[in-house]
Amino acid sequence: MEYVDVLDENGVYTGEIVTREEAHKTGKWHGAIIVAIVNAENKVLIQKRSEKKKKRPGMWDISVAGHVTSGQDSLSSSMREVSEEIKVDFRWDIAVKDFRYMFSYRCQEEFEDGTIENQFYDVFIMREPKITNAETVKYQEEEVAEVKLVSASELNHLIKNDSNFFKRPIYDVLLNYLYRY
Numbered sequence: 149m150e151y152v153d154v155l156d157e158n159g160v161y162t163g164e165i166v167t168r169e170e171a172h173k174t175g176k177w178h179g180a181i182i183v184a185i186v187n188a189e190n191k192v193l194i195q196k197r198s199e200k201k202k203k204r205p206g207m208w209d210i211s212v213a214g215h216v217t218s219g220q221d222s223l224s225s226s227m228r229e230v231s232e233e234i235k236v237d238f239r240w241d242i243a244v245k246d247f248r249y250m251f252s253y254r255c256q257e258e259f260e261d262g263t264i265e266n267q268f269y270d271v272f273i274m275r276e277p278k279i280t281n282a283e284t285v286k287y288q289e290e291e292v293a294e295v296k297l298v299s300a301s302e303l304n305h306l307i308k309n310d311s312n313f314f315k316r317p318i319y320d321v322l323l324n325y326l327y328r329y
Contacts, residue, residue, distance in 0.1 A: 271321070
């Protein structure tokens with residue numbers, strides 16, 4: 149069972165700890181992370197969510213996303229989520245220096261099944277030059293159905309034209325970052 153720290157509407161820790169399920173059932177604010185993994189060719193690793201996922205099954209999304217576990221900060225949670233969801237064929241030691249904090253945003257969303265997501269997202273970019281093609285990437289099959297690397301222009305096209313691509317508010321910032329490099 150995964151526990152999260154409850155935050156107030158301004159993102160300040162309240163001292164309360166609940167299960168992730170309880171946070172989503174009651175709409176309690178909590179932390180989440182997003183990591184865009186970018187290779188040496190400035191391509192972004194995107195993932196197709198497993199059909200087994202409750203929310204947005206089969207949709208394309210950014211490299212890694214997840215919750216900030218109780219007692220962890222967003223950087224530690226980012227490192228954990230990347231190491232859980234994405235594996236590669238070469239030796240891969242994930243370090244704090246590999247992550248670049250980009251920005252935070254607040255998101256409120258309600259789903260048909262009654263799930264209420266009140267989350268503060270911290271967004272990171274992780275540069276990983278060793279990922280040269282999607283075939284070297286292994287993934288957690290319960291979470292991810294497929295991965296691929298896309299250029300900034302391909303990502304922009306997917307965001308604008310593919311109804312099966314999850315539209316996150318981070319993409320404008322990510323595209324600005326990618327077009328600068």
